[in-house]
Amino acid sequence: MDEGMMTQDERRMGFGPEEGTQRGKGLYYVHTLGCQMNVHDSERIAGVLQAQGYRPASPEQVRARNVDLMVLNTCAVRENASKRMYGTIGRWARLKQENPTAQIAVGGCMAQKDRDRIARQAPWVDAVFGTKNIGDLPVLLERARRDRRSQVQVSDRLEAFPSDLPTVRASRSSAWVSVSVGCNNTCTFCIVPQVRGRERDRPIADVLAEVESCVAAGAREVTLLGQNVNSYGYSMGDRQAFPKLLRACGDIEGLDRVRFTSPHPAAFTDEVIAAMAETPNVMHQLHMPLQSGSDRILRAMRRSYRSKRFLSILDKVRSAMPDARITTDIIVGFPGESEEDFQETLDVVERSRFSSAFTFEYSPRPGTPAAAMDQVPKQVVQERFERLLALQERITQEELDAFVGRDVEVMITARQGRHDERTHRVTGRERGGVLVHVGVPQGLPVPAVGDLVTCTVTGVGKHYLTADPDPMRGQAYDIRG
Template identity: 40%
Template sequence: MNEQQRKEMSQIKEVSSSDKKSSGNGNLNRLKQMGSDDLINKYFQTTYEPPNLKKAKKRRREEVQIHYDYSVPEDMENVGKGKKFLIRTYGCQMNEHDTEVMAGLLTDMGYESTDDTKEADIILLNTCAIRENAENKVFGEIGHLKPLKTENPGVILGVCGCMSQEESVVNRILKKHPFIDMIFGTHNIHRLPQLLKEAMFGKEMVVEVWSKEGDIIENLPKVRKGSTKAWVNIMYGCDKFCTYCIVPYTRGKERSRLPQDIIQEVRHLAAQGYKEVTLLGQNVNAYGKDLKDMQYGLGDLMDEIRKIDIPRVRFTTSHPRDFDDRLIEVLAKGGNLLDHIHLPVQSGSSEVLRVMARRYTREEYLKLVKKIRTAMPNATLTTDIIVGFPNETDEQFEETLSLMEEVGFESAYTFIYSPREGTPAARWEDNIPMEKKKERLQRLNKLVNKQSAEAMQEYKGQTVKVLVEGESKKNPDILAGYTERNKLVNFAGPKSVIGEIVEVKIIEAKTWSLDGEMVEKAVEVK
């Protein structure tokens, strides 16, 4: 070690061992006064272990412990009395469900929820790492929160969720946004009370992001959004490693909950009067593959859940490679198992699918669709599609359009490819001009809209069962809800039917919604 290195390490040790200042960025400010960004980088390297995406890819199977004894630490039980929290959620249903858990933990500590940032004593940003646009939104929001922190230094600001599992994101927050008080990942949400305690009383930035996946904590409290529809996690993580996707790195390896714990949760929701549950997983139909000494998959789980007295059961998100015959056989039994299936294809070109590491071909996907249609002739299929993947040719994009038509998808989530740092595809040249990507997306969306409008027209004059969720966002005098096949229906009716399943006759079909008239007060569904 030369003299300069000795000097730098001495400065780092001096700052690391000193008392931290109340705003949580005292040490960082001292280092800025001392010298360069390089010194700051070295400080970060000595004070926290960042998430490591390379290690995540090399992970090995380790036994996952299941815990049933969770409780909020005694010294944190009443810390939130008279205080409020706000959680902003970005991304998928899994993030929404994580927010329900964090809201449950904060409520158990005495906090109350608020939608007003000026009222909040704690503000958490539950982030998504899937798209660049989602990341930009989060950093924009972080920038908007800085004046609030300046005005009220006592407010606790936290960044959590999938973005927090990315090394580059953590480094960016540490360097550029030192007013943030907490950074924690997806595997340690159950440690929110302890992390909050450190942030409140330690008066320093708290960074706890694990590269190793966490155990399964079964009895975490939840504050569910509404009392009609509920999400139920059945597994965590993903082992597919599609070349464009960051999820296997941020969410970790596949870990399945035990069937009896899931079934108990669904039964409890049914007893509380919920009308619909959605079974969640990053790769939901890989459920059970990691359960030792059990030949038990999603089809077996659904076969047991269909016997529970709850009107509607859905699941998301599926990977075509794991959509097996047993699951199709069980779904075909109908009842409360709905035949709306979201089946992401991503591309209609076998060559693009190969480069994406999707591990199926166009022909195999179409074969699966045929199996589903044979077992469930009226099944509604929706999908996800990426355009502008590196090296995608015009001919390969045309294959995507033809697949869209051949399957007859009634809706699709469509995206322009954007590289995610840490994924294999991010190392490749992003060689499709943005103008070309936008043109392809426009053409694809035109076809998606056409097929959606045609599918909606089929409902005109029909009477459908609608689970009423509440008032329409556009008109408080109109109610809104969804059919069994996930079609949005707007109609006039009494507020008393919110949370019920009613029959509605469709009088007008639009591209993305249906207008109707309620023909019966409520239908009891067994």
């Protein structure tokens, strides 16, 4: 999954009210590491806790460590996420020293993978729960309080979809909706199948019911989530289920925007492209993980496509949707990668014209086949990473520069934008997913969260656009609530 696509607020998932909120069963805080799937799981964690009487801590209470429960929802995709997890729970140990009745819980992918190690190395952690055990968290906390020792509950089998649990949405205007859990692929670098299990799909009626519920609660935008979102339905024997789902979302009144992440090239069919192009509220935004442009490395990764197939998909998408914005993931320095292999990746990136790319230096994950392969020297990986980053930064800037003078539709988000005395900017994303800081012309209304603003782009920053329109010069500024 593409962690890099999210803002810091989307990853942090601090559910904070005003300072005067009653404590209820206790004040809690959820800190999220990782991808959109983890962010959505944190919404479930918050929902389960609040259903049991816990109350969210305000940001001020978190900073003052005036909190009764700290929950860390972890990622296991890269080594850095593992280091961040152990570093975070190490810092949180001070909370227990200052307040022995406070509790700490660790969940998510690292908890699924390192359950025993966490309990052994961090005995101050009260509860360790797996990706399939979110609903068990309140019981584990009660047991830890009663027995005065760590509780571990990690199931390898999915008994019920997390979507059946209560949810506290981080945003009123945008919502995540899971269509499936798990992954059936066997990529040699990836640990997700081990920690999330095999792919299981939700019935389409359940997915649509949740989407409709989100819209009824005020959401104007929904992002469909799955480890391989476009293979939705395959486990149910329906290979047309995902394009059917996209088209069905187009019939939901009040749903202005539909996105999805992350698809897999192997299952990206012409029917999916047609559904994207022909359904008005499906955004022409695509995050398509490349991982490598070398066919030899793709084989070593056990990725079930080759560069020619990948590029043909992009050509078809752009033929059907010329305005499509395509982003990707790329791993640099996969075991055995030669300079020739890396040059092939550069060639594919140049040809693909990605709007942005989330590039990662390969890090071995214990238990994956790639961890036992011959590793590329660190200094070589770093040098290649910098070359790839420079290439993609140039392309990204060129793609953003093309927006200047164009009118874009921006959905204002829950996060405050960059303000200054002249423009009083607010922030949102245009239809392709680009972050836009919108200045409010003097004397005109300030858009509310969830409003759609059509505005003229007047400037470009690094990875974002600015729109400070002047209606007197014919530039657009129009709010649709």
